[in-house]
Amino acid sequence: TLEHSVSALLEKNQQNNSTSSNGSHQNSYSSNSSRRMNFDCTGDVRRSPITAIPGSTSFSVNQLDGPPNGNIGKGQNSTKVLYFTDKTVNPCMCTIQKRLGEITLKDFKQIHDKSSGNYRYSFKALDPEFGTVKEEVMNDDDIIPGWEGKIVAWIEEDTG
Structure with missing residues (x-):
């Protein structure tokens, strides 16, 4: 200090x-x-x-730079996902064993606890015209947008 x-x-x-x-x-x-x-x-x-x-x-300071146990290639085939729901105060975090750009809405829905009801899925994205936006994805086969190497999502119950 x-x-x-x-x-x-x-x-x-x-x-x-x-x-x-x-x-x-x-x-x-x-x-x-x-x-x-x-x-x-x-x-x-x-x-x-x-x-x-x-x-x-x-320990060597260099150990802090890479993934644990020296699994250098393993971390590249997975993507961290941070998602917010109406039911939790803090966001949830998980990992999908696919690369960013290969993950579909269907893959994302598999990690979300699907209790009864319909949901709307929005993802943090960068729009060339407007900058940072929440992009809603509706089709299960659509690729989810990423943000700085990870996925940030909002899950809202669709009441309408």
Whole structure:
């Protein structure tokens, strides 16, 4: 945070002043680098990064970039779907094992809990003329529009 950065700069300035007054130009900043890397002046282990806690197993930062367990090809054949309904406060999320651009309304209906009633299905889409819109899809064989690599949908009960 900004406070930690300012604090670290002030400490560095104080150390530079104290080393120049002693006449020795030893780099005391590097001797305390492990504490400074935590961006925490208190030394409290609870505020340290997980890799600095004794007994923690370290991991490569590159592991955060890819899918878990090294299944690189597996994630490309599935699409995340986020959908909103009238019956839930929070949106639901699931995955369809098809690529974006291959998913039809029929595929989407299979994941939705179809209790009795008729429903209207709208999807977030980008229209060249109007920008971001909700596009209603009615035909089961129509391809569902995607948005930034995923599908965002609204399911409303059709009362009319």
